[in-house]
Amino acid sequence: MTPSTTDKIYLVGFMGSGKTTVARALGRRLGWRVIDLDEEIERREGRTISQVFAEHGETYFRKVEREVLLAFLPARHAIVATGGGTFIQAANRADILADGVTVWLDAAFHHIVDRVPSDGRRPLAADREAFAALFEERRAVYRLAHMRLDAQGRVEALVERLLHKLGW
Ligand SMILES: Nc1ncnc2c1ncn2[C@@H]1O[C@H](COP(=O)(O)OP(=O)(O)OP(=O)(O)O)[C@@H](O)[C@H]1O
Ligand SMILES: O=C(O)C1=C[C@@H](O)[C@@H](O)[C@H](O)C1
Numbered sequence: 001m002t003p004s005t006t007d008k009i010y011l012v013g014f015m016g017s018g019k020t021t022v023a024r025a026l027g028r029r030l031g032w033r034v035i036d037l038d039e040e041i042e043r044r045e046g047r048t049i050s051q052v053f054a055e056h057g058e059t060y061f062r063k064v065e066r067e068v069l070l071a072f073l074p075a076r077h078a079i080v081a082t083g084g085g086t087f088i089q090a091a092n093r094a095d096i097l098a099d100g101v102t103v104w105l106d107a108a109f110h111h112i113v114d115r116v117p118s119d120g121r122r123p124l125a126a127d128r129e130a131f132a133a134l135f136e137e138r139r140a141v142y143r144l145a146h147m148r149l150d151a152q153g154r155v156e157a158l159v160e161r162l163l164h165k166l167g168w
């Protein structure tokens, strides 16, 4: 699927791959708005992600995640940092791919393990064995993004590499 315009960039990828961090740097570089879906979910719910999972479960979280994604579809000149599972849901994936240039931040698992806390802030990272299995399982889906960016390196360097890939 090809997006109709290039005035929106979606960053997808596993927890800890750097979506939030790179989105902020890219937003500063382009002067575009940054939308972080996890932060928007927390704002809307008035609770942390871990509270949403604990009090209502993952199915409810996915429903809110989709509603928040849809609420920001009209935004232009925007970078969207998705949550690690947003692009995994087929309906979300179709909307994302049609709406903007979608970039998979592909980070190595050893970096991810160091970056993602197992303290419950990211509920699906608490069980480290399941976390590793999820990483492998989801790669086949992240691959469906329009582009892959090797997520190793300094954030500023990643931003420049991404802009180069986009031909900007
Ligand atoms: N290129 C990088 N080099 C070094 N550290 C990084 C890099 N990118 C991100 N980090 C660090 O890794 C951690 C996770 O990054 P970030 O929150 O941006 O990931 P994320 O993909 O948004 O994860 P989640 O899906 O859980 O929201 C943060 O502490 C961040 O500072
Ligand atoms: O990978 C996932 O499924 C998740 C990643 C985080 O960004 C949060 O959206 C939440 O913890 C779920």
Ligand SMILES: [Mg+2]
Binding pocket: 019, 020, 021, 038, 081, 082, 083
């Ligand atoms: Mg994030």
